[in-house]
Amino acid sequence: MTQQENLECLRKQALEDIGRAESLAELDVVETRYLGRKGEVTQLLRTIGSLPPEERRSFGQRVNQIKEELAAVIQNRRNELSVVEISTKLQKEALDVTLPGRFFQVGRPHVLVETLKRIKDIFIGLGYEIVESPEIELYKYNFAALNYPEEHPALDEQMSFYITDDCLLRTQTTAFQHRVMEKRKPPIRVCTMGKCYRVDAVDATHSHTFHQVDCFTVDHGITMADLKGTLHQFAVEMFGRDVQVRFRPDFFPFVEPGAEVAVTCTICDGKGCGVCKGTGWLELAGAGMIHPRVLETVGIDPEEYTGFAFGFGVDRIPMIKYSIDDLRLFLENDLRFLRQL
Numbered sequence: 349m350t351q352q353e354n355l356e357c358l359r360k361q362a363l364e365d366i367g368r369a370e371s372l373a374e375l376d377v378v379e380t381r382y383l384g385r386k387g388e389v390t391q392l393l394r395t396i397g398s399l400p401p402e403e404r405r406s407f408g409q410r411v412n413q414i415k416e417e418l419a420a421v422i423q424n425r426r427n428e429l430s431v432v433e434i435s436t437k438l439q440k441e442a443l444d445v446t447l448p449g450r451f452f453q454v455g456r457p458h459v460l461v462e463t464l465k466r467i468k469d470i471f472i473g474l475g476y477e478i479v480e481s482p483e484i485e486l487y488k489y490n491f492a493a494l495n496y497p498e499e500h501p502a503l504d505e506q507m508s509f510y511i512t513d514d515c516l517l518r519t520q521t522t523a524f525q526h527r528v529m530e531k532r533k534p535p536i537r538v539c540t541m542g543k544c545y546r547v548d549a550v551d552a553t554h555s556h557t558f559h560q561v562d563c564f565t566v567d568h569g570i571t572m573a574d575l576k577g578t579l580h581q582f583a584v585e586m587f588g589r590d591v592q593v594r595f596r597p598d599f600f601p602f603v604e605p606g607a608e609v610a611v612t613c614t615i616c617d618g619k620g621c622g623v624c625k626g627t628g629w630l631e632l633a634g635a636g637m638i639h640p641r642v643l644e645t646v647g648i649d650p651e652e653y654t655g656f657a658f659g660f661g662v663d664r665i666p667m668i669k670y671s672i673d674d675l676r677l678f679l680e681n682d683l684r685f686l687r688q689l
């Protein structure tokens with residue numbers, strides 16, 4: 349094959365390759381292969397010296413012609429390809445604003461945590477200081493200091509989780525009372541809340557682990573009227589303005605007199621329904637005036653000071669509020685249930 353034939357062959361091959369390039373990157377490769385500094389057309393120009401002198405001029409001209417032709421064809425192909433690439437890119441990145449949004453599940457506090465926070469806020473609003481108290485408690489604070497008689501059934505090993513003979517998981521948040529009174533002098537107005545434990549089979553209204561709130565006040569001239577006012581205010585803030593509070597005599601070793609506190613059933617507004625067993629009332633708390641003997645054991649003179657105390661189950665509150673009849677639902681972590689609250 350002569351040099352001229354070689355050249356024409358190369359031109360044909362180059363035109364085919366340019367036509368086949370499907371992207372700008374591919375086209376760049378083709379351009380370098382033929383027209384680059386070490387490209388095939390450029391190389392051919394360098395062989396000009398091996399030609400007979402009379403052919404050199406026309407060969408040189410033809411090479412330059414082909415170079416220009418190829419450069420123009422490449423430029424055209426490049427223009428075509430950039431239009432295609434831009435529109436593909438636009439299509440790929442197009443945003444359909446009419447599509448429905450993606451739904452992200454956002455977590456939130458558990459209903460019992462929310463309830464504890466609400467209770468805390470109410471008592472802080474009433475001037476109480478919230479104190480921490482241990483879940484592993486001494487027998488002394490959990491029972492003895494609270495005036496429990498030796499034969500009281502609550503002291504039975506079968507009823508409480510004992511860790512050692514004088515150490516147990518607290519059965520009531522009331523255990524913190526003596527701890528506080530040992531360290532402070534009246535006026536005292538404190539509140540604690542948290543988990544309590546009792547040996548109990550789990551059913552709709554009982555659990556081995558539950559939450560309690562306990563508050564007590566000791567000061568000059570504290571009376572049953574203060575206790576009633578405080579609990580009434582709490583009930584109003586928790587359940588709404590229309591709620592009524594009922595006190596009936598009850599017995600707890602650490603108070604005298606003691607009372608069982610109930611609120612009007614929020615489901616039937618006191619008319620009587622299945623949840624309140626037709627009575628129109630729902631039991632809320634145990635309360636009373638702190639027993640003089642309890643005050644004496646910490647060196648507070650019961651002649652000079654009086655106090656009231658009350659405690660209630662936290663888990664009961666959302667049950668009352670949302671008319672839930674099974675305590676276990678709170679702890680089973682079924683999101684279908686928890687998301688409704």
Ligand SMILES: [Zn+2]
Nearest residue numbers: 613616621624
């Ligand atoms: Zn009712």
